[in-house]
Amino acid sequence: MRNAWPLLLAAAIAPARAQTGTGLKGDYYEGTNFEKYVLTRRDATINFNWGQQPPAPRLPAEDFSVRWTGWLMPPTSGKYVFHVTVDDGIRLWLNDRLLLNEWRGQPQSSYTAAVELRAGEPYRLRVDYCQYGLDTRVFVTWEQPAATAASWRNLWGMTSEKARPEPISAAYLFQNNPKPVARPAASAAAAPAPKALPAASVAPPPAPRRAPRTATVVPRPRRPAAPEPRPAPAPTVPPPPAAVAAADSSRPARLANLAVGEAIILPDLYFDQGQARLLPAVRTALDGLAAALRARPALRFEVQGHTDNVGNAELNRQLSQQRAEAVCLYLTAHGVAEGQLRPVGYGGTQPVADNADPAQRPRNRRVALRRL
Structure with missing residues (x-):
């Protein structure tokens, strides 16, 4: 039993994750507003201090922009606080919701944005960055809910420990949706619409089911009284x-x-x-x-x-x-x-x-x- 304690302690502290991410997709451009595409690469996290050096081959040290896209899957539910330190411009979206918009030339500045997230739920993430001149740095960290700041001191709830901002681990960042919507069966027209993400509003009830394209059917006069619907032939020339x-x-x-x-x-x-x-x-x-x-x-x-x-x-x-x-x-x-x-x-x-x-x-x- 004595040898089992280390295993129990590790299991209690480490959060369980069904999937592990590898980072975000970074698209790099010349120009401060994505004028000329140069390259795409995988970035484990957004934690860069390039000083006055180019961020990647074939890019200048100044007058460039980067767009990181992917998915964020938080390890636990609760209130997260994003911390951004940047020189120069930054925009941050989560599920198409603009959390930060400081798109301008500026000295090193820091910003925060708080949002409620659910554990294991993939959130679409996009971060835009632009560099005008001189120093080049961008850091995106987060402050996790206090419940995730587990340690041997607060493991049994005897004390409290406030979470601190830290880089977002690549384990929580995915280039593609880690929970893709299942592909519909052959009868796609009869299948229900996919579930919307939290940012979207609730869709109205679906319309009553009906046979496909019956409005375009013209019954033949010589057929029986209850003819089966027959779709009209497709036009040979597509309309404008x-x-x-x-x-x-x-x-x-x-x-x-x-x-x-x-x-x-x-x-x-x-x-x-x-x-x-x-x-x-x-x-x-x-x-x-x-x-x-x-x-x-x-x-x-x-x-x-x-x-x-x-x-x-x-x-x-x-x-x-x-x-x-x-x-x-x-x-x-x-x-x-x-x-x-x-x-x-x-x-x-x-x-x-x-x-x-x-x-x-x-x-x-x-x-x-x-x-x-």
Whole structure:
């Protein structure tokens, strides 16, 4: 029994983890706003002090930016406090919720953001960093709930020990969702929508089940009185993107029939003015699109963001890129493979309506899928 005490002590202190992560995906760019892609690598955690040296080969020591993306799976439930020390700009999202936005040139500065997390629940993580000049450093640490700060002093609850900020271990960071949404069976149309992440609102009750595409069936006059529905034949020439209804964008057959280079507009996908955060109603509408893409894993699409021509052209391009990326993040969080999607922001360079006419201008503020 005496030899068993070390094992019992280790089991009580060490948190149980079903999966172990390996870190985040880091995309490195020239320019302070992701102007020129240079390389991608795996970073175990965000804990860098490059001084005045380049962060990676083929990158300058100044005027560059980095985007880290992946998933965070906390070891226990409770209130976490993120601590960020940075020189220069930083943005931090968790499940598409912007926790920190200090995007500017600045001397070394520190910020905190608190959030409630659940143990074993994967949270989509994104951290953007930009460097203007001189010293180059970025540290993202966290302060775990007090219950996780276990030691021999508070193991039996006799004393309390406050958790301290520490680097986020790679064991809790994943490049891909550690709990991917299961791929639906062949009857994808009858399957329930995937469960939304905590940041999304609760979806409304599903519509009553009905036979597929019965609205387009025209019964033949010579058939019996109770004919079986027969779907109408698909058109030989796909309609232009502007003429496609929103419901068509969630049908696997419609996506599969798109020719390479053909685009389909998602009219139900909209954003608040000047914002790139998905609205709750839009997230619900994207569930059907996610199911369609999961059912056709071989299809690849460019997710295009478009704006009108009002305002600064470069800011419009950046906003359209952020909106396209927000759509891709939501779809991949609901089981769509990252390789199926490529976000691109075009700003106001590809109008489909007259920007000079206020009544037509809103048509240019759109998101589309173009088959690759």
